[in-house]
Amino acid sequence: MLTSHIGELTALITALCWTIMAVFFETAGKKVGSLAVNFIRLVFGFTFISIFTYFTRGHLLPTDATTHNWIWLSISGLIGFFIGDLFLFQAYVEIGTRISMLIMATSPPITALLGYIFMKERISPMGILGMFITIAGIALVILSKDSDKKKIKVTHSIKGISYAFLGAIGQSLGMILSKVGMGDYNPFAATQIRIITGFISFVVLFAYLNKWGDLKKAIRDKRAMTLIGLGAIFGPFLGVSLQLLSLKYTTAGISSTITSIMPVTIIPFSILVFKESIKPKEILGALISVAGVAILFLI
Known part of the structure; x- marks a missing residue:
């Protein structure tokens, strides 16, 4: 029974891994900056995966990948690990993990929309409804009325929200x-290729911005390095690899739906770790956004 649902189960574990990862990376990012966290976590993640693949596949590096694997996974790593995460990790610092994860709930609708535009994939009327419900749930959290009850205002940093949205794209x-x-191809080896591209991209960025001093400062911070190391285990190592494993055994839609529960799974961490006071409407908004994603792909 469990074997027949391995794709769904790994997607659920992925969501939990990413939730824990986000908590570690937000805490580290506020100490040493999001750029340093991004760079170091890729080094940790690649090291963990390389050791794992050496003992499980007999390959320290993805030398058995085809040209097709390298081209498309490298582009994926550039867009996902570099550009997307560059914005997402800064969003963690700007607006916190909980709101960032809520904005990231737009990722499945965006995926469906991109599939419609570039791959001619059909979106049903219920799917369109699901998109609007997801957006409505997010709006419930990030928008509120002024005291005069005449104007709608954004309750969080617009810059941070924009960063999270770009991360979702x-x-x-x-x-x-x-x-x-x-x-x-093997999901863990595929993740290695994505990380390699992301790492090279960050090396170029650090060289261009001359941020090596910030990186050295972060490496000397033992607490930050511990947090980044733990985050790398749950993120670039377990989380991303399990996501690819999920995609191998189930559809992108089902995988996206299950992993999108992070706006809900992050709430206990926000209360217990970050001591946030969460309003009932914010919990309701998170539940509505996840329900919208479920409608998008599962009905």
Whole structure:
């Protein structure tokens, strides 16, 4: 029974891994900056995966990948691990993990929309309804009325919300390109290729911005390094690899729906770890956004 639902189960574990990862990375990002966290977590993630693949596949590096794998997974890594995460990790610092994860709930609708535009995939009327419900749930959280009850205002940093939205676009494109590039190839080795591209991209960015001093400062911070290391285990190592494994055994729609529960799974962490005071309407908004994603793909 469990074997027949391996795609769905790995998607659920992926959501939990990403939730835990986000908590670690937000805490580290506020200490040493999101750029340093992005760079270091890729080094950790690649190290963990390389050791794992060496003992499970007999390959330290993805030397058995085809040209097709390398091209499409590299593009996926550039868009997902570099551009998308560059914005998402800064969103963690700007507006916190909980609101960032809520905005990221737009990723499945964006994925469906991109599939419609570029791959001619059909979106049903219920799917369109699901998109609007997801957006309505997010709006319930980030919008409110002024005290005079005449104007609608955004209750969180517009810059942070924009960063999270750009992160969602990066994740959506990365997912589509990963599915194209992976095919029957090993999910963990596929993640190695994506990380390699992301790492090279960040090296170029650090060199261009001359941020090596910030990186050295972050490496000397033992607490930050511990947080990044733990986050890398749950994110670039377990989370991303399990997401690709999920895509291998189930559809992108079902996988996206299950992993999109993060706006809900992050709530206990926000209360217990970050001591946030969460309003009932914010919990309702998170539930509505997840319900919208479910309607989009499952009805």
